Amino acid sequence: MKFISIYIVEDEPLIAATIETALLKQGYNVVGDAEDVITALKDIAQLQPDLILVDIQLDGDKDGVDLAIELDKQQIPYLYLTSQTDFETIERVKATQPLGYIVKPFTEHSLRSNIELAWHNYEEENAGFLILKSDGRTHKVNQNSILYLKAFDNYCYVYTTTRSYLVPHTLKYMSEQLNSSLFVQAHRSYWVNINHIEGIESNKLFLKTEPIPLSASQKKEVMRKLKRS
Incomplete structure (x- = not known):
C-alpha cells in the first residue's frame, strides 16, 4: 500500500480520535482533522493531504456534502463517513464524486479495507496521469x-x-x-x-x-x- 496522508473531517471528537488511532496503527499519516467545513478547507489548502475522510452529517450551516462539492471542484479524492441519512441528503450525495463510503459503525479492519480498495481504484483510474x-x-x-x-x-x-x-x-x-x-x-x-x-x-x-x-x-x-x- 502506497504511503498516503489523510485528513479527517468529523464533528464527533471521540470518533475522530478512534479513526486517527486506527489509521496510525496501519501506517497512514494523519495530517490533521476538523469539525467543520470552513476549518477543513483552510487546512486542506495548507496541508495538501492525499485523501480526505468526510463525515456527511456535520454540525453547522455546511455539511459534508458541501465540503465534497468543493473537493470535487479541486479534484481532491475523498471518502464519505456515513450512517443513516435522510432522503434529501442522499439526493445531494448523488451529485458528488466520492471514492466510496465507510459506513458507521465501522471496525478497524473495514476502515483499512475501504481505504485500500478506494485508493487502489483511484490509482488504476488515473494511470497515465x-x-x-x-x-x-x-x-x-x-x-x-x-x-x-x-x-x-x-x-x-x-x-x-x-x-x-x-x-x-x-x-x-x-x-x-x-x-x-x-x-x-x-x-x-x-x-x-x-x-x-x-x-x-x-x-x-x-x-x-x-x-x-x-x-x-x-x-x-x-x-x-x-x-x-
Missing part, C-alpha cells in the same frame, strides 16, 4: 504532456506543454511517480520525457522550449531509451 498539488489545488496532468521535471531545493518544477507547476515534493519523490517507459534522468536535477527530445549534443538535450543539461553519467541510459522509443 500525474496528480500534482500546486498553488493550493490538485491537478490531474497527462504524463504525455510533461516536458521535464526540475529540482528546486526540496520542491520540484513540472513543466508541461502549456504551463508549469511548483510542487511541494523532491525531484526524487516525483520521479518515482513517473511512467518509466516515458521518462529518463538526464542530470541529477532533471528528468525528461523522451518523446519531447528533439536533439542531443555532448552535454545537452534539446526540447522545443529549451536545452536541458545532460550529465556524462546519464548519457548512456538516455541514448538507450531514445533508441527504444
Whole structure:
C-alpha cells in the first residue's frame, strides 16, 4: 500500500480520535482533522493531504456534502463517513464524486479495507496521469504532456506543454511517480520525457522550449531509451 496522508473531517471528537488511532496503527499519516467545513478547507489548502475522510452529517450551516462539492471542484479524492441519512441528503450525495463510503459503525479492519480498495481504484483510474498539488489545488496532468521535471531545493518544477507547476515534493519523490517507459534522468536535477527530445549534443538535450543539461553519467541510459522509443 502506497504511503498516503489523510485528513479527517468529523464533528464527533471521540470518533475522530478512534479513526486517527486506527489509521496510525496501519501506517497512514494523519495530517490533521476538523469539525467543520470552513476549518477543513483552510487546512486542506495548507496541508495538501492525499485523501480526505468526510463525515456527511456535520454540525453547522455546511455539511459534508458541501465540503465534497468543493473537493470535487479541486479534484481532491475523498471518502464519505456515513450512517443513516435522510432522503434529501442522499439526493445531494448523488451529485458528488466520492471514492466510496465507510459506513458507521465501522471496525478497524473495514476502515483499512475501504481505504485500500478506494485508493487502489483511484490509482488504476488515473494511470497515465500525474496528480500534482500546486498553488493550493490538485491537478490531474497527462504524463504525455510533461516536458521535464526540475529540482528546486526540496520542491520540484513540472513543466508541461502549456504551463508549469511548483510542487511541494523532491525531484526524487516525483520521479518515482513517473511512467518509466516515458521518462529518463538526464542530470541529477532533471528528468525528461523522451518523446519531447528533439536533439542531443555532448552535454545537452534539446526540447522545443529549451536545452536541458545532460550529465556524462546519464548519457548512456538516455541514448538507450531514445533508441527504444
